[in-house]
Amino acid sequence: MSEPEGAAAHRRPPEVDRVAASRAAVAARRARAAVKAEIASGERSPLDVLRVAFAEPDSPEGRLRVTEYLTSIPAIGVTKAARIMDQLGIADAKRVGGLGRLQRRRLREYIATWIAAHGGTGNRLVVLAGPTAVGKGTVAQYIREHFPEVAISVSATTRAPRPGEVEGKHYFFVDDAEFDRLIAEEQLLEHATVHNSYRYGTPRRPVEAAISSGNPVLLEIDIQGARQVRRAMPEATLVFLEPPTWDELVRRLVGRGTESPAEQQRRLETAKVELAAVEEFDHAVVNRDVGEAAEKVVELMNPRGATQRP
Ligand SMILES: Nc1nc2c(ncn2[C@@H]2O[C@H](COP(=O)(O)OP(=O)(O)O)[C@@H](O)[C@H]2O)c(=O)[nH]1
Numbered sequence: 434m435s436e437p438e439g440a441a442a443h444r445r446p447p448e449v450d451r452v453a454a455s456r457a458a459v460a461a462r463r464a465r466a467a468v469k470a471e472i473a474s475g476e477r478s479p480l481d482v483l484r485v486a487f488a489e490p491d492s493p494e495g496r497l498r499v500t501e502y503l504t505s506i507p508a509i510g511v512t513k514a515a516r517i518m519d520q521l522g523i524a525d526a527k528r529v530g531g532l533g534r535l536q537r538r539r540l541r542e543y544i545a546t547w548i549a550a551h552g553g554t555g556n557r558l559v560v561l562a563g564p565t566a567v568g569k570g571t572v573a574q575y576i577r578e579h580f581p582e583v584a585i586s587v588s589a590t591t592r593a594p595r596p597g598e599v600e601g602k603h604y605f606f607v608d609d610a611e612f613d614r615l616i617a618e619e620q621l622l623e624h625a626t627v628h629n630s631y632r633y634g635t636p637r638r639p640v641e642a643a644i645s646s647g648n649p650v651l652l653e654i655d656i657q658g659a660r661q662v663r664r665a666m667p668e669a670t671l672v673f674l675e676p677p678t679w680d681e682l683v684r685r686l687v688g689r690g691t692e693s694p695a696e697q698q699r700r701l702e703t704a705k706v707e708l709a710a711v712e713e714f715d716h717a718v719v720n721r722d723v724g725e726a727a728e729k730v731v732e733l734m735n736p737r738g739a740t741q742r743p
């Protein structure tokens with residue numbers, strides 16, 4: 434018996450909705466499975482997944498349950514995952530994107546430490562820092578020219594380009610509003626106001642992409658930034674570039690001639706404090722000869738070449 438047309442039309446939408454909803458659920462499950470497979474194969478850093486999950490709680494990453502997320506990491510099984518969640522105070526059914534601020538921080542720190550303890554990025558990520566005018570830029574440039582296999586991170590900065598500087602090669606030049614946006618979206622691995630003037634920060638994604646593809650990465654940043662990288666990625670190797678002598682540092686700063694005498698004086702005051710930070714670093718390299726210093730830094734990126742500082 435045929436139904437009156439109106440009634441069929443009335444019944445159709447919920448059914449169509451149900452089909453659509455179950456298709457969407459299947460697609461969402463597949464997307465989550467894809468994320469898990471990426472973590473399990475090592476193709477994707479578990480830290481990158483956290484970042485996306487926290488920024489977009491409705492993404493497949495955000496919809497992953499914490500248990501699913503943890504057990505995707507090789508060598509973390511169900512029992513271990515339960516223990517970790519207990520330790521971090523995270524309830525069983527929680528999704529990664531649904532975690533509160535404190536739980537997010539705890540989970541991120543736990544994972545960063547775990548990666549470090551399990552070989553993680555090893556010492557393929559090297560941070561080169563040091564006082565003003567010691568020659569960080571010069572050594573980084575030497576590495577760029579002579580060791581093309583090393584990926585050198587391009588920072589974002591609010592300072593204006595100098596003549597000859599190329600967008601995307603030397604820096605990404607952005608205004609304050611854009612810099613604020615990068616911070617808000619957690620797109621920076623670290624950032625700092627350098628020499629009390631402009632803001633500088635390391636874009637996170639290119640660094641993580643290079644690390645996950647196994648390439649050595651160099652960050653040439655200031656000391657505040659190096660400390661932040663240490664916290665965010667404890668597995669990174671921190672290298673402190675030292676001047677051969679204090680007088681030579683002064684000579685380099687004055688000789689570069691890019692700062693006014695007052696600014697030079699201010700930077701030298703800061704440099705005195707900064708030189709003491711060498712103790713926090715994994716290695717110290719003296720920049721006597723640019724080529725030699727650059728080679729030592731590159732050697733530290735090679736797991737077998739690395740030697741601990743005495
Ligand atoms: N924290 C941090 N410091 C950076 C970054 N990029 C550059 N710097 C530092 O900013 C300082 C100023 O760099 P720059 O503007 O090129 O000027 P110059 O070093 O005085 O020629 C240097 O000490 C760099 O090491 C970054 O992404 N993060």
Ligand SMILES: Nc1ncnc2c1ncn2[C@@H]1O[C@H](COP(=O)(O)OP(=O)(O)O)[C@@H](O)[C@H]1O
Pocket residue numbers: 564565566567568569570571572685686688689720721722723
């Ligand atoms: N090994 C070195 N020997 C002599 N001069 C150097 C050496 N390394 C760098 N310089 C010079 O010192 C000055 C500061 O170097 P720069 O790379 O700008 O320092 P930073 O990036 O640390 O501020 C520049 O004029 C540079 O040419």
